[in-house]
Amino acid sequence: MGKESIVRIALKKSYLFIMYIITTYILVNIIVVGTDMIAKSIDNMIAGEKVDIQTILPKLLIMIILGMILSYIKQYSGEVFSIYIQKQYKDMASSRIVKLEYSYFEKQATGGILTKLISDIDEAGRFFSEIVLDIIQGLITIITVGIYIFTIDYKLILGVALCYPLVFLITNIIAKKIVSLAQKRRNTMDSLVDIAGDCIAGISIGRCYKLFDVLIKRMEDAVDSILKTEYERSKINATSEVLKNLLSWIPNITCSVIALFAVIRGDITIGEMMSFAVMLNRIVDPMSSIPFLINDAREAMVSIKRLNEILNVPMEKSGELKILLNEVQDSIIEFKDITFSYENNAERKILNKLNMSIHNGKVTAIVGGSGAGKTTLYKLICGFHSAQSGIYKLYGTEFSQWNLEEARKQISLVSQNIFLFPGTIAENIAFGMKEIDINSIINACKMANINEFIEALPEKYNTVVGERGTKISGGERQRISIARAILKNAPILLMDEPTSAVDMMTEKLIQEAIDRVSAQRTVIIIAHRLSTIESADNIYVLSEGKVIENGTHEQLLEDNGHYASLYMKEKLAVS
Secondary structure: OHHHHHHHHHHHOHHHHHHHHHHHHHHHHHHHHHHHHHHHHHHHHHOOOOOOHHHHHHHHHHHHHHHHHHHHHHHHHHHHHHHHHHHHHHHHHHHHHOOEOHHHHHHOOHHHHHHHHHHHHHHHHHHHHHHHHHHHHHHHHHHHHHHHHHHHOHHHHHHHHHHHHHHHHHHHHHHHHHHHHHHHHHHHHHHHHHHHHHHHHOHHHHHHOOOHHHHHHHHHHHHHHHHHHHHHHHHHHHHHHHHHHHHHHHHHHHHHHHHHHHHHHOOOOHHHHHHHHHHHHHHHHHHHHHHHHHHHHHHHHHHHHHHHHHHHOOEOOOOOEOOOOOOOOOEEEEEEEEEEOOHHHOOOOOEEEEEEEEEOOOEEEEEEOOOOOHHHHHHHHHOOOOOOEEEEEEOOEEHHHEOHHHHHHOEEEEOOOOOOOOOEHHHHHOOOOOOOOHHHHHHHHHHOOOHHHHHOOOOHHHOEOOHHHOOOOHHHHHHHHHHHHHHHOOOEEEEEOOOOOOOHHHHHHHHHHHHHHHOOOEEEEEOOOHHHHOOOOEEEEEEOOEEEEEEOHHHHHHHOOHHHHHHHHHHHHHO
């Protein structure tokens, strides 16, 4: 998909690319024509003929003015074309990243994704803005000037032609080494970004457990690996520079000797030799640069291939349904014979023919031991993963038929892994919601039992929470996320272990907030603490990916089964 997308993008602004080629060609021809005009004048002067300077100068002046205008057009069209491709490429990568399959983010390290979106995009930008245009300009110059030199005397171009295959062979060997080093460097940079991110995100754990010596050692190893790669790359680049100079010297010396003998033999004139000398300088530079520009292109292609990995990752599968086809029924979420396994362990069934119904306007709790399938079930409800078999219906329609964005509008999420953006409290609560006034935010916070805490802060709702909400406690972050879910006002509220990491007082405040919300919408609670779900209308107990019990708290205690055992263990632990 990546290459095809780039071609489609380029075709939209192909007129700029064509304009760049045409203006480059005309500019080279202006130099050729001007040089030829002067060469013929020199020959006429040597032959004793009168040269009309007043006729030549206006023509040269016109060519100079025309050249200046065309140079501006060439530069402008080339830069606009490259900027457009870079922007579209960046937009394509950044817009696609948020729509990729959820499993991609589970398998990829954050550092690798970040370097692809930042460093690799910059390198891809250099490919389009510099390397490609320089290669095209070089090729046009070589072909145009080469034809002119050939018309003077075909033997003059042979010296260059004979040297070129050898240089391409050498640069191809160098290119393979450079590409290998570029790939190695990019992979090491991914690791370095990951380690640095771990140091920042886990700074408290790192300090308490004295892990920074270990992390610093890992960073030093990554930096040493990058430096070692750069040393090798520097040696190769130095060799390339020597070869580049050699490539320019060999044709200069060879062709100059050929031209000298051609003048002695009378095959070419003095003016033609002067013209050849000028044109040789024009052609040698691009001829010596292009092989190494191709090497740069190959190195940049490493970054483009890494970006194409993102562009080729499948996006989330989404249906077309954007409205409810039927009236809201009693059962708004249904799972029938749901089976699910993760790709890295397909043999283990996380969910195994699971059956479950979530009823409209009720509080449904899902409990079970570690590995029972609770978190996986939450991911299926949100559409982050799809089951390998079975049927998942939302409002009576199979989830696969729903447009994902519309389906997720039906669900407000409160996750155990709370994420707050580094803005104010008000911004975090209303993030992504348009035309929300402060009174609505305050009302949501009152329902979430967090308004009093916010009002006691010096900046109140304008308090900055810090990156990932580090300036406030876990319980406060949890209640802010509940306020965010309340403000979204979706008919389904999905809470993934909302009290798993808070104290008893905060748990009570959160429980009060849940009770308030429950009166207005359907609530699904994936519970860690069973004390928070005693008032639930229905409780599903999971074990090994199956529902083994369901009922109210009282019914399940009376049954004296798995739930009763879990409940008693929790009571004993608290006491």
